[in-house]
Amino acid sequence: MIARRVPAVLTIAGSDSGGGAGIQADLKAFAHVGVHGMSAITAITAQNTLGVQAVEPVAPRMVVAQVRAVAADIGVDAVKIGMLGSAETVDAVIEALGHVGEAPVVIDPVMITESGATLMDDETREALVERLLPAASVVTPNLPEAQALTGSGPDVSHEELARRVVALGPRAAVVTGGHSREVVDVFCSAQEVVEIPGERFPDGAAHGSGCTHSSTLAAFLALGRRPLEAARLAREVTSGAVRDGLREIGSGAGPVDVFGLAPRHGRAPSEAAD
Numbered sequence: 001m002i003a004r005r006v007p008a009v010l011t012i013a014g015s016d017s018g019g020g021a022g023i024q025a026d027l028k029a030f031a032h033v034g035v036h037g038m039s040a041i042t043a044i045t046a047q048n049t050l051g052v053q054a055v056e057p058v059a060p061r062m063v064v065a066q067v068r069a070v071a072a073d074i075g076v077d078a079v080k081i082g083m084l085g086s087a088e089t090v091d092a093v094i095e096a097l098g099h100v101g102e103a104p105v106v107i108d109p110v111m112i113t114e115s116g117a118t119l120m121d122d123e124t125r126e127a128l129v130e131r132l133l134p135a136a137s138v139v140t141p142n143l144p145e146a147q148a149l150t151g152s153g154p155d156v157s158h159e160e161l162a163r164r165v166v167a168l169g170p171r172a173a174v175v176t177g178g179h180s181r182e183v184v185d186v187f188c189s190a191q192e193v194v195e196i197p198g199e200r201f202p203d204g205a206a207h208g209s210g211c212t213h214s215s216t217l218a219a220f221l222a223l224g225r226r227p228l229e230a231a232r233l234a235r236e237v238t239s240g241a242v243r244d245g246l247r248e249i250g251s252g253a254g255p256v257d258v259f260g261l262a263p264r265h266g267r268a269p270s271e272a273a274d
Contacts, residue, residue, distance in 0.1 A: 007035045009036070010037075010067065012079060013082030014055075014110075015043070016047055017048070022083060040066035042083055049251060050251060063093065067097075071099040079103055085120070085124065086121075106221065109139065109145050111148060133169045139168075139170040140176060146162070149168065150168070171190070206253065208255050240258070244260050244261075
């Protein structure tokens with residue numbers, strides 16, 4: 001019997017030294033779904049659950065080199081793009097995407113951390129909107145990010161925001177609802193607009209939820225799921241990760257948990273496997 005190749009998914013994003021978001025969250029989400037995870041780091045952050053203390057960008061040429069290396073040897077079945085940090089990095093990512101063929105691209109437009117740190121200036125946002133979003137299969141902003149991308153005010157409806165994001169060039173958008181009272185994601189493409197309802201977990205931990213959602217969605221695309229189905233599955237996985245979030249980790253915003261680690265904490269290896 002010929003072994004079936006495991007899909008390989010690439011995250012192009014920043015590193016979170018606290019392990020809650022960025023490439024660390026992405027790789028955990030990839031593993032949860034059952035795909036091989038690869039990474040091209042765009043920036044190194046010094047951060048913990050209380051916030052970001054320092055950011056060191058990775059040289060644009062190194063971003064391209066990372067993508068070229070894995071694409072040439074392993075291949076890329078889907079791409080998730082997260083923190084970019086500068087217009088130069090945006091351009092590097094556009095160049096790097098030339099090495100991944102027709103792989104679907106999911107963009108999480110990371111602009112503000114859970115702790116409130118700004119990660120994208122106006123020049124970078126303009127480069128993202130004008131040059132990178134048109135390359136996206138799916139873009140996954142939350143409500144504040146969708147407003148910033150489209151220049152919309154808070155009075156614009158969730159559905160209209162999704163339509164405006166799609167008008168910027170991506171083939172589809174999921175405007176996530178974690179910042180809304182109803183906790184509803186809105187999926188929008190040229191063919192349809194669909195609400196994906198969810199549940200709020202006030203006692204959960206949400207650090208890394210946006211990264212987890214977009215990387216899970218990319219993983220399901222790599223497995224051959226259609227964008228709407230992938231968005232529904234990503235919402236389900238992310239909701240569970242927030243519900244099971246590790247509130248006892250650190251003194252600030254705890255990370256999401258896609259593996260359900262807390263219930264297994266303290267068990268012997270044989271017990272954890274049961």
